[in-house]
Amino acid sequence: MSVLDEWTGRHAPGRADLDRQGPDPTGDAVHRAMSDARDVDDFDMRHLRYFLTVVRAGTVSAAAQELRISQPSLSQQIRRLEQRIGAALFIRSSRGVELTSGGRAFLREIQGIPGQLRSAIAAAAPAPRVWPVGVCGAVPADVLIDVQNVLSASRTDSDAAVDARLRMRSVDTADQGELLRHGEIAFGIVRLPIPMPHVVRAVVRDEPLGVVLAREHPLAARTEPTWSELTRQRLLWYEEGCAPGFAETVPAHLARLGWNAVLHPVNQDQHALFVHALQTTSDLVALRPHRAVEREPHLVWRPLPTLRPPRERLAVIALAGSRTARILQDVSAKRGWTFLAE
Known part of the structure; x- marks a missing residue:
């Protein structure tokens, strides 16, 4: 289990806390947010992504390869982040990196930020233009076309067309759960069964081998x-x-x-x-x-x-409780796909 896995079950305050405070743009919550924003003006979301990728990968070299940047450049960006925070985030060794106590505290507080920002963008513009989809190996082309057609033509609860395009890319099944949690993919396509908590599944193909x-x-x-x-x-x-x-x-x-x-x-x-x-x-x-x-x-x-x-069951998966999970459940009912809750 990676260090990130230990902490992903903990969440930062959610939308419900803000909803209870009301939408008043002159309220105390907005003033506090403005003050907080001034304090972190020089932070870049890119640095949070770099930090999270190093935590997940376990080594700077593996993270650099995943991010498609050079290892020296990534190391420099992590050092800049540590200098800005004023504390070391990682302990470096020949085996890789481990989080310091400060690094664990930083991870605990910031891991929800990318998802919250993505949710805020989705709330302001609820019809996404592109949904990234992770696809496991050897999925037949006709399955991808079927999933593309069904999800692209899906409708929201208000019955307004989603009108989204799917951008599919190869992602090992073992990595899809984490990418779903961090909003890097909206859906995944996998073979069942999968040892993956907190996801819903819609079986799109079930055939004997x-x-x-x-x-x-x-x-x-x-x-x-x-x-x-x-x-x-x-x-x-x-x-x-x-x-x-x-x-x-x-x-x-x-x-x-x-x-x-x-x-x-x-x-x-x-x-x-x-x-x-x-x-x-x-x-x-x-x-x-x-x-x-x-x-x-x-x-x-x-x-x-x-x-x-033995049988091969191909399924579309989405993060449980998410908007994409609700869409997947809705299209499964219309399409006749078998929908499996977490």
Whole structure:
């Protein structure tokens, strides 16, 4: 667990506190906010993002890579932040960084600021122009198109069209919960099950898995391979972090059926690498729904020798209690998606 995970359950004062104070622009709350704003005029939201990224990544080098800036530049920006605060935020070591007591206090107080600012912007302009969406590896294009069409045409509670565009990017499932909490993505697309609290799920695809082989594979001529034949094959599978939950439960299901598969991890984001691995490794097979590979000329699909094969359930997720969660629940009811609360 990262240091950030220890603290993300704690929240800064929310909108309800401000709502109780009323909207009076001449009230005490606004005067206090004006005074506070003068004291932090020279702070930059960019520095908060840098700080939070270092906490999450655990090292400055990993954070710099994620932020796509140089490590010396990031180190300099963190030092400037520490100088402005007047206290060290991190203890540096060969293993990475740890928060000082001052750093933990700073994290506790500021972690809600990005989300509060995003909420304020959304409240002033409730129809976002772009929703960032994190997509786990090997999601079929037709699923992405379906999600794009449904969410882009969704409507708010007041029945006004949202008229938002979705900007999809590859994000490992293991990272999506944290990105949802910090508002860096509005939705995620994952394989269930996922070990992720405080998110809601809408199942958009639920299909049985079957064996995928290169057309040249010796088992490709079989209409249904046997368990004894499959036990001599390695299973092309997901790299660590790509599909937690799903990546553990499916091999466990296969083991109960009689196949203790030896896993061969491959980057699932690159379909060409997936096909290439199957074509160039004689004892390698994969698992996919039939629809995912039926148009791939180099591969064949065969059913598993069981009436209860493991299944692939693809789902859209959103942060529980958020506006996007309400939208997801609404479109699920209209679309017939199975909606699962946290």
